[in-house]
Amino acid sequence: MTPDAITRIHRSFEAQSMMATLGAEITEVAEGHVRITAPLLPGSLQQQGFGHAGLTFSIGDSAAGYAALTMLPLDCEVVTAEIKINLLAPAQGDLLIATGRVVKPGKRLCVVTSQVHAITNGDQKLIAVLQGTMVPVPLSGS
Amino acid sequence: MTPDAITRIHRSFEAQSMMATLGAEITEVAEGHVRITAPLLPGSLQQQGFGHAGLTFSIGDSAAGYAALTMLPLDCEVVTAEIKINLLAPAQGDLLIATGRVVKPGKRLCVVTSQVHAITNGDQKLIAVLQGTMVPVPLSGS
Amino acid sequence: MTPDAITRIHRSFEAQSMMATLGAEITEVAEGHVRITAPLLPGSLQQQGFGHAGLTFSIGDSAAGYAALTMLPLDCEVVTAEIKINLLAPAQGDLLIATGRVVKPGKRLCVVTSQVHAITNGDQKLIAVLQGTMVPVPLSGS
Amino acid sequence: MTPDAITRIHRSFEAQSMMATLGAEITEVAEGHVRITAPLLPGSLQQQGFGHAGLTFSIGDSAAGYAALTMLPLDCEVVTAEIKINLLAPAQGDLLIATGRVVKPGKRLCVVTSQVHAITNGDQKLIAVLQGTMVPVPLSGS
Numbered sequence: 114m115t116p117d118a119i120t121r122i123h124r125s126f127e128a129q130s131m132m133a134t135l136g137a138e139i140t141e142v143a144e145g146h147v148r149i150t151a152p153l154l155p156g157s158l159q160q161q162g163f164g165h166a167g168l169t170f171s172i173g174d175s176a177a178g179y180a181a182l183t184m185l186p187l188d189c190e191v192v193t194a195e196i197k198i199n200l201l202a203p204a205q206g207d208l209l210i211a212t213g214r215v216v217k218p219g220k221r222l223c224v225v226t227s228q229v230h231a232i233t234n235g236d237q238k239l240i241a242v243l244q245g246t247m248v249p250v251p252l253s254g255s
Numbered sequence: 256m257t258p259d260a261i262t263r264i265h266r267s268f269e270a271q272s273m274m275a276t277l278g279a280e281i282t283e284v285a286e287g288h289v290r291i292t293a294p295l296l297p298g299s300l301q302q303q304g305f306g307h308a309g310l311t312f313s314i315g316d317s318a319a320g321y322a323a324l325t326m327l328p329l330d331c332e333v334v335t336a337e338i339k340i341n342l343l344a345p346a347q348g349d350l351l352i353a354t355g356r357v358v359k360p361g362k363r364l365c366v367v368t369s370q371v372h373a374i375t376n377g378d379q380k381l382i383a384v385l386q387g388t389m390v391p392v393p394l395s396g397s
Numbered sequence: 398m399t400p401d402a403i404t405r406i407h408r409s410f411e412a413q414s415m416m417a418t419l420g421a422e423i424t425e426v427a428e429g430h431v432r433i434t435a436p437l438l439p440g441s442l443q444q445q446g447f448g449h450a451g452l453t454f455s456i457g458d459s460a461a462g463y464a465a466l467t468m469l470p471l472d473c474e475v476v477t478a479e480i481k482i483n484l485l486a487p488a489q490g491d492l493l494i495a496t497g498r499v500v501k502p503g504k505r506l507c508v509v510t511s512q513v514h515a516i517t518n519g520d521q522k523l524i525a526v527l528q529g530t531m532v533p534v535p536l537s538g539s
Numbered sequence: 540m541t542p543d544a545i546t547r548i549h550r551s552f553e554a555q556s557m558m559a560t561l562g563a564e565i566t567e568v569a570e571g572h573v574r575i576t577a578p579l580l581p582g583s584l585q586q587q588g589f590g591h592a593g594l595t596f597s598i599g600d601s602a603a604g605y606a607a608l609t610m611l612p613l614d615c616e617v618v619t620a621e622i623k624i625n626l627l628a629p630a631q632g633d634l635l636i637a638t639g640r641v642v643k644p645g646k647r648l649c650v651v652t653s654q655v656h657a658i659t660n661g662d663q664k665l666i667a668v669l670q671g672t673m674v675p676v677p678l679s680g681s
Contacts (some may be wrong), residue, residue, distance in 0.1 A: 131307035134298035156276040165273035166335045171309025193308050197339035197623050199650045201643045217627045224625045244670040253303045341508045343501045359485045366483045386528040415591035418582035440560035445679045449557035450619050451597025477592045481623035
């Protein structure tokens, strides 16, 4: 990826106020592959004290969306058309890591997948898998 | 529904810190039918300034989960096994309203659906539909 | 719908050899709403003697796809981009009926839903719900 | 896997008349991993002459279900609770191959995935990915 293409991903991520609210950071950007991490903030929990499904979904969806964006021209954004999440285990531990990957790139539709792991004392456990479709749209303002 | 059953739903909702973070409120609880509303807070947005998919998902998933819980014994909680969201239009306007409904109740699995509307000057627009599976689990501490 | 638009749906359905293999018939065509029925043929079963998930899926998917097609210009076909099925009860009885509906029409993407009922001695039972995305494509040969 | 466990999978597969109708064969059985192949029979097509989504779904779903069954006791069957398919390319070529895998085994719920490839002159192309949930049930008659 060119520096411009990497910068574009980081700028878009920083413009997502939801990611800041969740304390999420984008920690890896490569072609067709993006990683986002988030802590289990006191304000991101469900009724049993585990991370809310909405937290796991938010970083899984964003990682998948940005993975799609790495394979698109610089004047594009992507939006999620649809995505499905299977939750495998409670979101607990020190940190969540979402890894998004492109299954099939495309100019009209891009099929993506995402895995979310929970990290506890260095051990990682798969807690969710996502499969969805991203749609390229013209960059706002371009 | 008995007053205890309704109270149980409100208590569980209040225990979800994620709902407070998103400014969400539970505004209707009936058997097999729950409504949750949320504003488009400055901290809940995506890169184009619309509501983040994670916001729409969070309230849609929670409304569906609580709809399932209205049809279960008082010593149960539910967790999301899987859920899929199709996003139909940008999340913009004054308020989002998620309406969860039970398609098929069950002691092992409960199939649910949810619709999310955006309200602008009193007009409502369907912006997302969700379909998923909730799993009853024993209430924490019971 | 114009007679041409209705004829177009029937012609496309008749060109699907899979529908003939499953004994399926298209029994209702209206704007945004299509119904397909199928018997539980001896060759359409799973290992317990109920209708195979593939039968339920095939008619549910086709009903949803044709529901989308009723809202598109005559020089279009649709293909399924993605669809999810929740199976609620065994496929048993005299007949299956799939009812496809359009949730949101669109020139790029069309979001659809489908319900499949099993009919036994005139009683109907909901056995599956589907939610998916259809994509308009130019008619082959046009 | 024990010979009994492998025989059990083959017996269940042979009891699925839908698989015979589609000309499908089970060609690999290992723990958490099952492969099913099917030709593009003249009776399995959609309106453009490609394989019907119902064919791709049927073998993808069955491969995923049997992958789950390889990890369950001998007195169990599995049924599909829900499954989602993203279709990536037309089903055309000499043969389809579905490869089912277990993402997370479980006694209540088993999360599975499946990939379907089309083979043409020895080249393989990914045409569909599935993600779903299988539910163990007692073996009929046991």
